[in-house]
Amino acid sequence: AIQHTANAFFRDYGTYDRKIMFVISDGQPAGSNYGGSRARKHMRKVADACRSKLGVEVYGIGIDSAYENATGNEMYGQGNFVVLQDVTSSLPIMARFVRQVAMSMKK
Helix, strand or coil: CHHHHHHHHHHHHCCCCCEEEEEEECCCCCECCECHHHHHHHHHHHHHHHHHHHCEEEEEEECCCCCCHHHHHHHHCCCCEEECCCCCCCHHHHHHHHHHHHHHCCC
C-alpha cells in the first residue's frame, strides 16, 4: 500500500517540490505469511525506496500505542514516526509532529 500510494504521488504530483505521506497505523504489519521482523524490515525498505527513488517522504503515525519506539525506528527510521498513546489526548503531539514536518519544508 505504501509503494502503491508513493507511485501515485510520483505520477500525479511529480513536479511538486515535496511529496509527504503519513502512514497511520494501529499496529505492526501483519498478514498471511507476513509479519514480525521480516515484515518490519520490508516496510523500512519500501519507505526508504519511496524517499530515495520517488522523492516521497514517508512518516509513520502509530495510534493507541501501536508499537514501541524501537519498532518505529525499524519500520520508518529515527525521527520519521510518532506513537500516540490514545487519540484524544494525543492531538497536541500529532499537531506538533505535523508542524515539525511542515517547518522542515521552509529549509
